[in-house]
Amino acid sequence: MTSVALSFPFPPVDDVESFTRRVSPLLEARLREAVLDLPVQMGPIDDALRLAVGLEGRSGRRWRPILTLAAAQAVGGDVDVALDAAIAVELTHTASLALDDLPCMDDSLRRRGEPATHRLIGPAGAILVAIGLLGRAAEFLGRSHDGGEQAREWGDCFGFAGMAGGQAVDISTGGGCTGAARRLYRGKTTALAAFALAAGARAGGADPDTLELLRRFGRDVGWAYQLVDDAEDLAEDRAAGRKPGGRRPLRQGARLLDRALGSLQDAPGITPEGALLLDALASEVVRLPSAVSLDGRTASC
């Protein structure tokens, strides 16, 4: 029987806010460099690129690169050393969205209220934007601390055993799968979340045990995020109030978040302040509804 609220008192919310306020300008400036300082101008592709990355229009919450920077700080490093890795994480995420939205994938017309990339420059353009973004990610990752190891894990993250494999399962089964296929399916979401934490930890100089601990933390947070996100979609899809639906995934999400937060407690390679910050950020990321039952009890998450 566990309760997130009881076992881990959160730091005041403005700890998250002040961290985010501090790192966001760094992230946005480096992202602009990554996307706008290209050696060539490509007209409509440039425009679509700016929108896809969120330099124009609405951006995503940037929670993955923010966690990358927080991981670097939590292991005693400076956020600056993880900035290139954080950019690689966000560009990889953006590339995956441009591909996911394609007519032959999820066939989504809009993204964050704007036309999906393929609606602006066609499927071929969207594919090239995704490939170009991955190329840019490799460039940034390669120049970060321990770039070879970063590239190795990054390739594993977006490749067959990670995001691409997960998307393949998603397309072929719609998520209705079990066992090894289910684990692969989860990789669509969890691989990048795990890499976001590991990349920051590695850039920050983490020892191998701490690296693995934060990788697992990222995987749990990533899957909890997906469960809650799916439950929200499901709730919206259902006729108002007829079926309560989505409680079980939410409880599973709460348990995963709980496990993730618990794993950081007293970890020797992580500063206490860093653990508190990661806890608070993860709870913001997962956005559990205010009252979710854990094992039959109500916990404030």
Place this chain on the structure above:
Amino acid sequence: MTSVALSFPFPPVDDVESFTRRVSPLLEARLREAVLDLPVQMGPIDDALRLAVGLEGRSGRRWRPILTLAAAQAVGGDVDVALDAAIAVELTHTASLALDDLPCMDDSLRRRGEPATHRLIGPAGAILVAIGLLGRAAEFLGRSHDGGEQAREWGDCFGFAGMAGGQAVDISTGGGCTGAARRLYRGKTTALAAFALAAGARAGGADPDTLELLRRFGRDVGWAYQLVDDAEDLAEDRAAGRKPGGRRPLRQGARLLDRALGSLQDAPGITPEGALLLDALASEVVRLPSAVSLDGRTASC
């Protein structure tokens, strides 16, 4: 006035043959590891993957990874140290073919006499195969010598300023472009050829000047290859004998090859035997017709 045959006597053909015979089993074994030793089985995608990489059916000539290994040897390194980089080069090439053949790109139905990847597993499957191959390339590159620098240049190679940018220009202009757009268009072919040489040289421990020299060598050879390849396609397309067509690109290809071969002569960072081997390999790659006019004279190429 230059003549390839006069200025650079080739080593006996079996120098190329013996090198290729020595490195091919190494390449094929490592390629099998890259493609078959995946942590997950994905049914039809696995089958399409084996065919795309040429582990079944016909493979390409593997000239890019062979040049990678030759570059490593030419700067005094061992071919073994460049094997991971060579695999990354070949996987990147294969990924680009899977994408180029898509209906929204070149819409090719067949590749090396077999169905194109998208004809076997659909466009979404082909895109995921390409992404997965790039991921695998990143893994292999990351674990090679100086993996961070390799990843940085590799990202530049396949991204907006390289292969993806070149394909974007190709799609939007059909190659009919000038100036900066023309240079970008060439990157579709030249970026990977340049990287193939640079990656091998870097893995072999080349100094910066030699690295740049071999990068340029690769770029020239890559573009010469493309010019000859395009000329052959053009010749096939034309009604037999009515128009001679394709002489000008062939002459340009001969000049580029000549420049490339000349650049290696007396280069301090390259062994004389290595220069001869690279010369011979490049001449095999470009496959100039036996008599092509250079500046009005006939040179044996």
